Amino acid sequence: MAIDYAVIRYTLDFYLNDWLEIGRLCERPRFADHGPETFAGVLDLCERLAAERFEPFNRLADTEEPHFDGAHVSLPAATEQACRAYAESGMLAAAQDADIGGMQLPCTVEMAANSFFSAASIGIRAYSMLTVANANLLMAHGSEQQRRVFAHPQFEGRWYGTMNLSEPQAGSSLSDIATRAEPDGAGYESDPLGPRYRINGRKMWISGGEHAMGENIVHLVLAKIPDAEGRLPAGTKGISLFIVPKFKVDAAGRLTGERNDVALAGLNHKLGYRGTVNTLLNYGEGGGAVGYRIGDAGLGLTYMFHMMNEARIQVGLGAAMLGMAGYLESREYAFQRSQGRPIQPGRSAAKNPTQQPVLIEQHPDVRRMLVAQRAYSEGAMALCLLCSRLVDEERTGMGDAALEAKALLEVLTPIAKSWPSEWCVEANSLAIQVLGGYGYTRDFPVEQHWRDNRLNMIHEGTHGIQAMDLLGRKVVMDNGGPFRLLLQRMRGSVAAASELARMQPLADELGRVLLRLEHATARAWASGSAPEALANATAYLRAFGHVVMGWIWLDVARAAVQAESSGRRSSGFVEGKVAAARYFVLHELPLVEAWLRPVEQCDRLWLDLPVEAV
Template identity: 55%
Template sequence: MTQRATLDFLLYDWLKADALCQRSRHAEHSRETFDAVLDLGEKIAAEQFAPFNRLTDVQEPEFDGERVHLPAETPKALQAFIASGLIAGAQDAEVGGMQLPTVVEMAAMSFFFKASVSLAGYPMLTRGNANTILAHGTPKQIDVFAKPSFEGRTFGTMCLSEPQAGSSLSDIATKAVPDTASEAHGATPWQQDPLGPRFRLKGNKMWISGGEHEMGDNIVHLVLAKIPGEDGKTIPGVKGISLFIVPRKLVEADGTITPQRNDVSLAGLNHKCGYRGTVNTLLNFGEGKFPVHGQAGAVGYLIGKPGEGLKCMFTLMNEARIGVGLGATMLGYAGFEASLAYAKDRPQGRPMTAAGKDAASPQIPIIHHTDVKRMLMMQKAVAEGGLALAMLCAQLVDDEQTGSEAEAEKARLLLELLTPIAKSWPSEWALEANSQAIQVLGGAGYTRDFPVEQYWRDNRLNMIHEGTHGIQGMDLLGRKVIMNGGKALAVLAERISETIQKAGQAEGLALHANALAGALQKVGATTKAAWSTAQPEEALANATLYLQAFGHTVLAWIWLELALAAKAAQAEGQWDKSPLGDGFLKGKLAAADYFFGYELPKIDAWLTVVARRDLTCARVEADWF
């Protein structure tokens, strides 16, 4: 109930999402339809996802040498999600979508991430895969590969990493050569295939979530590979990377899925600490296990232009990064709710008062102990703040798509700047929130009798996949804050300054406004100091600390925004009749107080190291360890 109430507060009291119905793309919607979508998402997540979260954790995917076996509940849950139509919620009607605002689609998705993040990974990847084809594919590729995914008939993946390359995509070795061999078997010339220029791919990919299973009619892989030149050599670096659609089963030009397997084979499964319900694979492309027309080589179709593969794939990667951040947030939210319920029910100890010294007096629920309140408040500030961050990014997508020209440009810049924060901040701090949830439960939290240990294990992956913390820090400080002469940073500073001005005139928020103003000034000054020598190795030596400080400043801004919204709602009295009572809004204000009192001050230590371009770690030699 508290998550739904918080979503209502974020969508309507803060972001005014119902005003999006005034835009032509969403004109057929209203708050009532938005609420119906949220009701549906909450119901399906509670009934079809949450009951099987532990099952998918203990009953991991198995490979018998021929097929991957999943719990029977996995396809059942995903079919319930597909039947709801939410997988294409924000898409145009012409591709089977509801034309919902992205912010409403993301709000509905939050229920599924909280109920079972590993099950929710399948539709998240499939949607991102289809959106990438929609953005960069030809009309025929959209009809044949994207629309079936939006209909829920096929699933999708992203195939980037390789065993020898990892996050260093410039070093991928998978190759794609023109498929002239198939022409001898009656196929159209490789350049003239209706599905796009046809290639044969050979190489190995790993860490591929959803890479092999028997659900749906097909799996559509988006694969990064390099096209060799006439000399047989590939272009070094990312400029030589192209993107290909590689279906698990071959597809005819009219969209018919054939029984013929493409030459994509499962090399093995990865067995992870968490996210165990999402099958994670190593895939071999073109090893000859499933030869096509008698020859090895996986058949793939070029999407976009040669050499622009990474640019196209970033459509999926950026969407996935925001999705990872939301998933991390909701794991933090799940841990918060579990530890809150435990703290209200678990009696232990007595109050630190004269009466509490009487050993014969009854014990009190641990929620009345100050340190437990601190741990719960930390979780609340992270979970609700992270959810607000995700909703803000989703609404920026809406503004970029349907706002005025000026709104769209500012939204684009702000979204590009905030994407590394939307991915990394919840990944780090919701993980810490999960740790605090375990601490609230004490020894019980460290057992499998309670779910909080699983939430921590699931969340630990989120600092790694879709770009590690270090990569996000270098992206933020090395590119995002300085691109276009710092234009995106200026847009953010303008938004924050507007909030500071409003809060400075609001009762009880002036101190927070001053603290945020100081933080914004420090971030700006540190950004200049880091780049003052124009030496990237100095500027980026402590990029992760900059990422942490920048993220905390953004979340302080968001919490000040939420505090203003809470005070406005108090003045209007619209929450007075809520079953949650006035404690709901007071809790929002208390969480803002917590963030400014306990979290924001941490940025001083982080930024000091960045500003002095400390090279302590950079200068350490390998043999010093």
């Protein structure tokens, strides 16, 4: 059982070319050297690398969990080989400027190309994702010296990177971090690598926090600088961001041979995602780790969140690709496994036992489970690629288009993070169900996808945090402007789809729930007070997510039907898209109204609950 990458590939091709029209990006100066051939070349390369160097070792990365012998953390050799192959492909610098060796690819193409690796082995993939996120942050906010010394070696694949936000007592509440950064002597501000501090504290859930791959690990660490009395500032405004290399470097970035004062305190043994080493790190067991401040004191979280929005889209796309992996594997199974017979016409629900068993894909309920997986996974892919297209627009678009892209991203990012994380776990559960008892064994890959995918509702901002972000900030920011813009875009899609006869019933359905969503949003904030408004934020997030996904499917199916009529896509391809859209819009979208009920009614159940009733 293996993933059929050709399906992923033609799905990507359709999204990128027919739906998102990325060819038009090549008209912009930054992407002028690119064209359909270079984009296709990148996708070809990544498809091949994922199939050859990642997927064959995905189970191994799960069973041979990272191991700490007291001195070193060991990973399977295949993990290091896969990471090296990835580095050699140049993908670490996919989005960077050509003059530092980058490919200057649009974010959309970079995300699409990387999606193969997430499908193949999300646990191995994480190392490069973290490294690029780290280096991108340094490129955006570091000094020139910091970029050269700490970011460039990561783009070259010589060093690895991590993000250090959480602490054992502070996960979702970063304002409570207790890691201290104290100026390192009188001349601390004149270090060429940036203002030099000593870091003391403990950082939890650090993926890639310790291993022997590469020559160094660059930790980006949130910490607080104490005031004159030694007190840490309260709240998130007191947080700064520091570069803490595992091995110390000189001003030119050469390794000094000395280890920095950051030590592995323990490995976390997880339910899934086991290919990625996850650690508790102790900073300052020997007096304080040397760290270099990035930018201004107190802006650490702002810098981190610059990276976080893109990271959240990547989490969503990773969840989508795990969903795709399970979909494609269970589909392969359903077209190979014979069992059962069709029900005979008539009242008795009888079957003809003398008939040969049929392929299970012929059973209506198996079809439901396959199409639902497709609706969740391909829909999630489309949403995340749309968001990455908006990132490109924000960065390289002109005037209003860039501003609108930014506004849409504000509202869509919590959905791009949370919706795939929730529903592609459900897709993976359906993949298990299609395989039945076999799906429940470790002889097949689908149970691992389900375990791996369960992380995505937790890291990079939990589901509950996304819900508060959406209803508490995003739909009300700028007097509701970004939210209204999204509604306007969705209504535009309703209008466009209404012109195609096949799409009309779906367009009507989406139009109907859009009104409900708009109404519920106003009702939620009717009291004007956040505790009441946010009491049912998670139900709102779920409803909002389904509305967005209904829009995505309506628009994707519309584009597919138009691509068919212009001869660019086969009828089989288009029928698959239309079936998924019909399933999603007609079978799932009606759930929105149920989820919105407590929001519309400003239900106070959670606010008024006596503590004994919890």
